[in-house]
Amino acid sequence: MNEASYLAEGGTLRQWLTTTDHKKIGILYLFSVTFFFLVGGAAAALVRTELLFPDAYLVTSEGYNRLFTLHGIIMVWFFLIPSIPNTIGNFVIPLMIGAPDLAFPRLNLASWYIFLGGGCFTLWAVISGGIDTGWTFYTPFSTRFSESRVLLALIGIVFAGFSSVLTGLNFIVTTHRLRAPGMTWSRLPLFVWSHYATSVILVLATPVLTLGLVLVGIERVSGIGIFDPKLGGDPLLFEHIFWFYSHPAVYIMVLPAMGVVSEIITCFARRRIFGYTFVALSSLAIAGIGFLVWGHHMFVSGQSLYAGLAFSLLSYLVAIPSAIKVFNWSLTLYKGEIYLSGPMLYVLSFIGLFTIGGLTGLFLAALAVDVHVHDTYFVVAHFHYIMVGGTVTAYFGALHFWWPKITGRLYPDRFAKWAALAIFVGFNMTFFPQFLMGYQGHPRRYHLYPPEFQTLHVVSTLGAAVLAIGYFLPMSYLLWSFFRGPRSGPNPWGASGLEWKTTSPPPTHNFHEQPRVTWEAYTYDR
Amino acid sequence: MIGDKKRTESAETYRRRRWTAHLGLWVFLGSEAMLFGSLALGFIGLRMLYPEPFAVASAHLKTALGTLNTAILLTSSLTMALAVHAARGTRRVGAPLFLFGTAALGVLFLTIKGYEYYQEYHDHLVPWWSARDPALSPPVQLFFVCYFFLTGAHALHLLLGIIIVLMVCSIDTFSALRIPTVTVECVGLYWHFVDIVWIFLFPLLYLYGGPSQ
Ligand SMILES: [Cu+2]
Numbered sequence: 001m002n003e004a005s006y007l008a009e010g011g012t013l014r015q016w017l018t019t020t021d022h023k024k025i026g027i028l029y030l031f032s033v034t035f036f037f038l039v040g041g042a043a044a045a046l047v048r049t050e051l052l053f054p055d056a057y058l059v060t061s062e063g064y065n066r067l068f069t070l071h072g073i074i075m076v077w078f079f080l081i082p083s084i085p086n087t088i089g090n091f092v093i094p095l096m097i098g099a100p101d102l103a104f105p106r107l108n109l110a111s112w113y114i115f116l117g118g119g120c121f122t123l124w125a126v127i128s129g130g131i132d133t134g135w136t137f138y139t140p141f142s143t144r145f146s147e148s149r150v151l152l153a154l155i156g157i158v159f160a161g162f163s164s165v166l167t168g169l170n171f172i173v174t175t176h177r178l179r180a181p182g183m184t185w186s187r188l189p190l191f192v193w194s195h196y197a198t199s200v201i202l203v204l205a206t207p208v209l210t211l212g213l214v215l216v217g218i219e220r221v222s223g224i225g226i227f228d229p230k231l232g233g234d235p236l237l238f239e240h241i242f243w244f245y246s247h248p249a250v251y252i253m254v255l256p257a258m259g260v261v262s263e264i265i266t267c268f269a270r271r272r273i274f275g276y277t278f279v280a281l282s283s284l285a286i287a288g289i290g291f292l293v294w295g296h297h298m299f300v301s302g303q304s305l306y307a308g309l310a311f312s313l314l315s316y317l318v319a320i321p322s323a324i325k326v327f328n329w330s331l332t333l334y335k336g337e338i339y340l341s342g343p344m345l346y347v348l349s350f351i352g353l354f355t356i357g358g359l360t361g362l363f364l365a366a367l368a369v370d371v372h373v374h375d376t377y378f379v380v381a382h383f384h385y386i387m388v389g390g391t392v393t394a395y396f397g398a399l400h401f402w403w404p405k406i407t408g409r410l411y412p413d414r415f416a417k418w419a420a421l422a423i424f425v426g427f428n429m430t431f432f433p434q435f436l437m438g439y440q441g442h443p444r445r446y447h448l449y450p451p452e453f454q455t456l457h458v459v460s461t462l463g464a465a466v467l468a469i470g471y472f473l474p475m476s477y478l479l480w481s482f483f484r485g486p487r488s489g490p491n492p493w494g495a496s497g498l499e500w501k502t503t504s505p506p507p508t509h510n511f512h513e514q515p516r517v518t519w520e521a522y523t524y525d526r
Numbered sequence: 527m528i529g530d531k532k533r534t535e536s537a538e539t540y541r542r543r544r545w546t547a548h549l550g551l552w553v554f555l556g557s558e559a560m561l562f563g564s565l566a567l568g569f570i571g572l573r574m575l576y577p578e579p580f581a582v583a584s585a586h587l588k589t590a591l592g593t594l595n596t597a598i599l600l601t602s603s604l605t606m607a608l609a610v611h612a613a614r615g616t617r618r619v620g621a622p623l624f625l626f627g628t629a630a631l632g633v634l635f636l637t638i639k640g641y642e643y644y645q646e647y648h649d650h651l652v653p654w655w656s657a658r659d660p661a662l663s664p665p666v667q668l669f670f671v672c673y674f675f676l677t678g679a680h681a682l683h684l685l686l687g688i689i690i691v692l693m694v695c696s697i698d699t700f701s702a703l704r705i706p707t708v709t710v711e712c713v714g715l716y717w718h719f720v721d722i723v724w725i726f727l728f729p730l731l732y733l734y735g736g737p738s739q
Pocket residue numbers: 246247250293294296297
């Protein structure tokens with residue numbers, strides 16, 4: 001580690017907890033989201049273990065409801081949404097655009113504390129009895145019937161939402177205002193473009209969720225029917241509000257992952273990205289159209305047929321920019337000098353899994369097919385292919401790719417490849433059977449199931465065990481690498497981004513002298 | 527942000543910093559607009575569900591007081607605009623004065639709003655209060671939930687605005703630090719936003735039911 005690095009400076013706990021350095025805050029986030037990943041993962045492991053047998057043998061039905069709710073809430077709001085943006089994005093965006101920090105460094109730290117505050121409320125809700133509404137908080141169950149810690153969880157999620165808004169705001173202003181001389185919009189790394197699009201969603205969609213959850217809280221406390229039909233409210237209104245946020249939230253999770261793919265695939269195919277402008281603008285298109293498709297969650301909720309038709313059509317439309325990305329990545333590989341490193345394997349597996357997740361999304365966007373597979377394991381498998389197969393795989397890829405920059409250390413690439421393989425195999429084993437079960441009509445969220453589904457459930461659970469090994473592997477060798485790994489030079493991959501032009505790990509103010517950009521993005525010599 | 531940095535930094539850095547602060551605030555207001563926008567949209571949706579009960583409920587509101595409050599808030603926007611204008615000029619003495627006036631008008635608004643709430647409490651219109659008027663049907667109660675939530679969220683934002691305005695003008699008056707123009711501009715932007723929210727809330731809530739009895 002060189003003397004001027006940010007890790008060498010200000011190493012006491014107090015200095016870490018009061019830092020405004022975006023790199024250190026990124027690492028604070030890394031620790032927090034890893035913790036929540038383990039909590040949410042433990043809940044998932046219990047759910048999968050329970051489902052080994054058709055009858056209850058580990059937990060009661062009440063306990064089962066609390067487990068999958070815990071898994072959903074923690075994974076969505078405390079792992080997936082902050083995962084790539086708040087750890088990797090926080091760390092590399094200023095480096096990528098040649099800035100000394102984010103536009104509002106103190107706000108960045110405040111955002112972390114608010115996130116932690118929200119996490120504490122949610123954990124308190126879990127420890128003091130759990131929540132049994134599912135992560136969707138559908139009314140009137142969540143307002144009138146549920147006898148669990150709904151209110152505490154609502155508060156925790158609202159806090160996490162505030163933190164999201166502040167992070168999004170910071171990224172938007174940073175991208176506009178702090179680009180180094182010569183770093184024009186057309187030279188911006190695609191990772192920054194996708195985070196820009198993500199931030200727009202964070203800023204504009206999150207307040208709507210806040211509103212919905214606060215109204216649920218009010219109805220629960222006061223007993224006045226806002227959403228409860230028995231008291232004169234409108235339960236569809238809650239679903240509209242909730243999905244207006246929660247569909248775009250999928251893009252909050254997957255857009256940053258797409259940015260990661262563009263960075264890594266160009267580096268290890270040694271080619272400029274195919275169709276830079278299309279890839280950049282498709283991020284904005286996804287963010288924009290993504291705001292108009294929420295009704296596809298409500299095809300069977302009694303909304304009008306015409307609304308259903310419009311939402312179905314718009315959902316098909318949003319597949320176009322996603323497909324543009326997949327095709328452009330594939331064409332980037334074409335005639336590239338492909339080097340199958342660890343990070344590259346994660347990215348290739350992202351492309352495959354994301355494609356399956358996306359295509360099955362089209363099944364669900366079709367009005368008639370959705371009636372058949374709605375609320376079944378088919379839906380569960382679909383969104384896990386996007387969120388876990390897509391986002392989590394890309395998150396691990398990003399962690400491997402920028403690890404030498406973050407820590408200044410290398411890790412054994414062979415282990416990285418084995419882990420990527422384990423994750424790919426384990427993931428497909430876990431979730432592909434769920435497509436089959438769902439198609440045969442197995443409803444989601446059921447504790448008990450008919451014995452004929454047991455084989456598929458057992459395969460799924462065994463897959464989850466392989467997946468868990470795949471996730472623990474990187475955690476162990478990356479930890480080893482942090483203390484014992486060989487030193488890395490500034491640019492171990494020969495990548496073209498500005499973040500690789502400074503030392504590894506970077507100095508506190510990122511660059512020894514103000515960078516000036518005179519080259520286009522992804523200038524890999526061909 | 528607050529302090530006498532202005533003197534030490536170059537005009538160029540100050541210009542850049544000002545742009546950054548403005549952009550940050552605009553993005554924040556975009557987020558706030560989504561909050562109030564979706565609230566208002568939800569309210570309109572419920573109103574379409576129950577047009578008559580909502581008209582009946584709306585007629586219970588004190589339209590005269592609401593109108594007075596609208597005028598007060600609009601005037602506070604004027605004083606805020608004058609404060610920003612003064613802060614941008616060379617003779618800045620006017621700025622703290624206008625800021626103080628703005629805060630005073632804000633307090634007046636909240637006082638009248640509080641009196642209105644008291645009246646509604648007195649008329650047994652508060653839906654979650656056990657002694658509420660039993661004649662109120664669930665849709666009418668729903669209107670009042672929306673009314674208290676919308677105006678309450680607005681009042682909370684206004685209260686925050688008043689606190690910030692008072693902080694800014696008292697620092698400017700009682701300490702050696704000068705408030706940078708950019709701070710006054712940002713506070714002004716926020717204040718105008720809170721005003722605009724009320725401009726939407728007033729007709730939405732008060733004027734739907736026709737003249738009050
Ligand atoms: Cu959706």
